[in-house]
Amino acid sequence: MKTVIEPFRIKMVEPIRFTTRTEREQVLHAAGLNLFLIRAEDVIIDLLTDSGTGAMSAEAWAALMRGDESYAGARSWYRFEAAVKQIFGFPQVIPTHQGRAAERLFANVLIQPGMVVPNNTHFDTTRANIEAVGGKAIDLPCLEANNLALEAPFKGDMDVAALEHLIAEVGADKIPAIMLTVTNNSGGGQPVSMANIRTVSKLAHFYGIPLYIDACRFAENAYLIQQREAGYQNMPVREIVQEMFSYADGCLMSAKKDAFANIGGFLCTRDDRLAEELRRLLILTEGFPTYGGLAGRDLDAIAVGLHEVLDEDYLHYRIRSTQYVADQLQERGIPVVRPSGGHAVYIDARRFLPYIPPLQYPGQALAVELYLEAGVRGVEVGTVMFGRNAHTGKEKPAKWDLFRLAIPRRIYTQSHMDYVVEAIAQVWQRGEQIRGLKIVSEPPYLRHFSARFEWI
Numbered sequence: 001m002k003t004v005i006e007p008f009r010i011k012m013v014e015p016i017r018f019t020t021r022t023e024r025e026q027v028l029h030a031a032g033l034n035l036f037l038i039r040a041e042d043v044i045i046d047l048l049t050d051s052g053t054g055a056m057s058a059e060a061w062a063a064l065m066r067g068d069e070s071y072a073g074a075r076s077w078y079r080f081e082a083a084v085k086q087i088f089g090f091p092q093v094i095p096t097h098q099g100r101a102a103e104r105l106f107a108n109v110l111i112q113p114g115m116v117v118p119n120n121t122h123f124d125t126t127r128a129n130i131e132a133v134g135g136k137a138i139d140l141p142c143l144e145a146n147n148l149a150l151e152a153p154f155k156g157d158m159d160v161a162a163l164e165h166l167i168a169e170v171g172a173d174k175i176p177a178i179m180l181t182v183t184n185n186s187g188g189g190q191p192v193s194m195a196n197i198r199t200v201s202k203l204a205h206f207y208g209i210p211l212y213i214d215a216c217r218f219a220e221n222a223y224l225i226q227q228r229e230a231g232y233q234n235m236p237v238r239e240i241v242q243e244m245f246s247y248a249d250g251c252l253m254s255a256k257k258d259a260f261a262n263i264g265g266f267l268c269t270r271d272d273r274l275a276e277e278l279r280r281l282l283i284l285t286e287g288f289p290t291y292g293g294l295a296g297r298d299l300d301a302i303a304v305g306l307h308e309v310l311d312e313d314y315l316h317y318r319i320r321s322t323q324y325v326a327d328q329l330q331e332r333g334i335p336v337v338r339p340s341g342g343h344a345v346y347i348d349a350r351r352f353l354p355y356i357p358p359l360q361y362p363g364q365a366l367a368v369e370l371y372l373e374a375g376v377r378g379v380e381v382g383t384v385m386f387g388r389n390a391h392t393g394k395e396k397p398a399k400w401d402l403f404r405l406a407i408p409r410r411i412y413t414q415s416h417m418d419y420v421v422e423a424i425a426q427v428w429q430r431g432e433q434i435r436g437l438k439i440v441s442e443p444p445y446l447r448h449f450s451a452r453f454e455w456i
Helices: 021-030 058-065 075-088 099-110 124-132 160-170 194-206 218-228 237-246 272-285 296-308 312-331 362-374 414-429
Strands: 092-096 116-119 136-139 178-181 211-214 250-254 265-269 344-348 379-381 402-406 437-441 452-455
Touching (some): 058 296, 075 092, 099 265, 312 344
Parallel strands (some): 116 136, 211 250
């Protein structure tokens, strides 16, 4: 069959409140034109993030009821630990309340001021946690990633030649770890090939540098390897995942993505000594090592979700439904990042609004206009998010100005996505009327969460 259907039935629904344009104008004004500061009840279709916004299954809800809330050594912890070890293969598992907590532990224990951490592309919280302890986050995306419209299968790959040059330039002793983000969120949700993971691992270990994988969307990346990389077409996704992580020394994960959980995360490592240091800091800031800031019910839900996400019928539906949105936009002439990835569709805001300069934030302007048009909330991934240097405070245009439509897992139907496509097409038709923005207040870190804007 050519038609791809959802591999689940809907058992419960949540009503959507439809707002008027006048209401949305008032909401935006009160929020300082920042969609993070808008109440969720004032959003019709919410594509701000796929983090913690998915629908849990009947089995996950049942697992919540089994949650053991004992402070130390709860049954929920052992079920969680067993699932993580079985799937990822690391001997040391450290739970955290979400992914950025794992990043904070990682940065505070491994990184000293002046050290450098290369990545294919760091996402916002990873970069912020590295910079907060005086480190420098370096992005080394592959050359194909520079062409947003190029139909290349693995534009999330790291530039290995650039990595080797960086190691030679700064010295291996100044690089506490090399990271790979799968899929590459800031680079348009693009997957990383197994060949690239293997090559980066070989280079890292040649120089005695550990390799850590940011594993938020590990299952989507593994499925795209199965679909796009020679030699993996007949390998089950679960086995591809195990091979991916066999090349790494550890991983960090926000379980709010590919584990279907509303909260949670973890950090894994093969290094027993490092694990003990991480646990000491965990106890100080997060909680006891067998709950890490999570309720037992959440640990149980994550354990179920990690197995569910490896269902290949689900992954086929997930990837095809994202591709559907990207294809519909492209057919209307709207510039999207190609090929489509797994969790989101990215619009090239600089091509969508070519007359708005990067320092007037075309991605944010597009986000505001789409909300005004149809109550759809997405997020800017560009100069607002990455344009300011954390060390100097100076600002320059980011490499790209993208507008991301992150699709929550098992939440919206095709008709919801058709509504989004129609709304974007209407904004596209009147693009020349859209103005740029300026920032009128901002915090020192992660400014996109709480900055306030005005129209130019």
